[in-house]
Amino acid sequence: MSIFKKIMTAIRGGASEVGESIVDANATRIFEQEIRDAENHLTKAKRDLTGVMAQQMASSREVDRIKREITEHEGYAVQALEKGDETLALAVAEKIAALESEQTTQQQSLDSFEGSANRLKDLVKKSERQVAEYKRQLSMVKTTESVQKATSAITDNFSSSNSKLLSAKDSLERIKAKQQKFDDQMKAAEVLESENSDNSLEAKLKEAGIGATDASASSVLDRLKAKQK
Amino acid sequence: MNIHTIANHLNTMADSSETGMVFDCQPISGEVDVLQISVVDREELPIFLSVSDDQILCITYLWGAEEVKSDKLHEMHESMLEMNIPMPLSSFSKIGDKYVIFGALSINSTYDDIEHELAVLSNNAVEIIDDMSDFLI
Numbered sequence: 001m002s003i004f005k006k007i008m009t010a011i012r013g014g015a016s017e018v019g020e021s022i023v024d025a026n027a028t029r030i031f032e033q034e035i036r037d038a039e040n041h042l043t044k045a046k047r048d049l050t051g052v053m054a055q056q057m058a059s060s061r062e063v064d065r066i067k068r069e070i071t072e073h074e075g076y077a078v079q080a081l082e083k084g085d086e087t088l089a090l091a092v093a094e095k096i097a098a099l100e101s102e103q104t105t106q107q108q109s110l111d112s113f114e115g116s117a118n119r120l121k122d123l124v125k126k127s128e129r130q131v132a133e134y135k136r137q138l139s140m141v142k143t144t145e146s147v148q149k150a151t152s153a154i155t156d157n158f159s160s161s162n163s164k165l166l167s168a169k170d171s172l173e174r175i176k177a178k179q180q181k182f183d184d185q186m187k188a189a190e191v192l193e194s195e196n197s198d199n200s201l202e203a204k205l206k207e208a209g210i211g212a213t214d215a216s217a218s219s220v221l222d223r224l225k226a227k228q229k
Numbered sequence: 230m231n232i233h234t235i236a237n238h239l240n241t242m243a244d245s246s247e248t249g250m251v252f253d254c255q256p257i258s259g260e261v262d263v264l265q266i267s268v269v270d271r272e273e274l275p276i277f278l279s280v281s282d283d284q285i286l287c288i289t290y291l292w293g294a295e296e297v298k299s300d301k302l303h304e305m306h307e308s309m310l311e312m313n314i315p316m317p318l319s320s321f322s323k324i325g326d327k328y329v330i331f332g333a334l335s336i337n338s339t340y341d342d343i344e345h346e347l348a349v350l351s352n353n354a355v356e357i358i359d360d361m362s363d364f365l366i
Contacts (some may be wrong), residue, residue: 127268139283147288152259153259167296172362
């Protein structure tokens with residue numbers, strides 16, 4: 001059964017009740033141990049791979065050396081034949097035969113190293129995918145558990161603080177009302193601000209002798225004098 | 230990163246937040262530590278934050294199954310599925326008989342990431358309840 005199905009079954013099956021756990025803690029610990037084991041195997045496989053690849057490189061160098069030596073001796077053999085020295089040519093040919101058999105052996109071990117390296121590379125890739133998959137599954141189980149525990153903590157907190165959960169619509173109404181109040185306050189502040197700036201403008205105009213001026217004693221006297229006439 | 234360092238950050242930030250929201254944090258103790266985060270003026274829709282090995286989970290409760298008009302349940306589920314991708318950063322879920330929206334962050338997130346997540350989650354929650362209120366009693 002996939003981990004998705006297990007979690008779904010556990011949630012549907014009422015494991016969501018407070019205090020009950022999806023997967024028992026022991027199983028989680030075993031799973032974690034399995035992941036650690038798999039990671040250890042992976043590290044070991046990577047180390048083995050490095051060793052095999054080093055051997056592969058050495059073997060490949062050896063094959064090249066033998067090839068070079070064979071070419072070299074073939075040249076010697078031809079030269080000996082050109083000089084008509086059949087005996088020497090035969091001796092060189094024997095050496096070449098020995099080199100060729102050595103080459104066959106070395107090539108075989110190179111092939112075998114290559115095979116092992118490829119197998120190990122595949123194994124490492126497969127193990128890496130496996131470990132990543134295990135970790136993802138463990139994360140799902142742990143998250144589900146953590147959410148359940150968090151939920152029970154939240155529920156306990158609500159029931160102990162005696163605060164009643166509002167319905168979604170009531171909550172929204174309250175939030176909107178607060179937002180409205182805030183907006184109104186901002187608007188009121190803006191109006192007040194603009195009124196204040198009007199006042200200050202008036203004051204400046206008055207100072208400059210523009211617009212309505214305060215009734216002064218002399219202006220009152222002037223008015224009375226005008227009436228007398 | 231744990232709920233206490235997050236709480237300290239959010240509480241000391243106060244008015245200097247980038248999001249214009251003021252957060253009030255209250256740790257809830259239990260088997261898993263949970264931080265109850267109230268957004269000022271939106272206290273009705275608190276955000277619950279918990280930190281696990283690899284992620285930070287932020288959850289807001291939307292409504293209970295009993296608040297859904299029985300003949301609208303299917304339609305509501307369809308709308309929620311359709312809205313799941315367009316809704317920025319948050320996703321819908323159901324915990325027990327409560328519908329929730331949540332956001333999950335990497336454990337390596339910065340405080341700015343968390344603050345942004347909380348602000349978006351809060352906005353999403355308010356808007357979604359408004360948009361879905363036709364389905365609710």
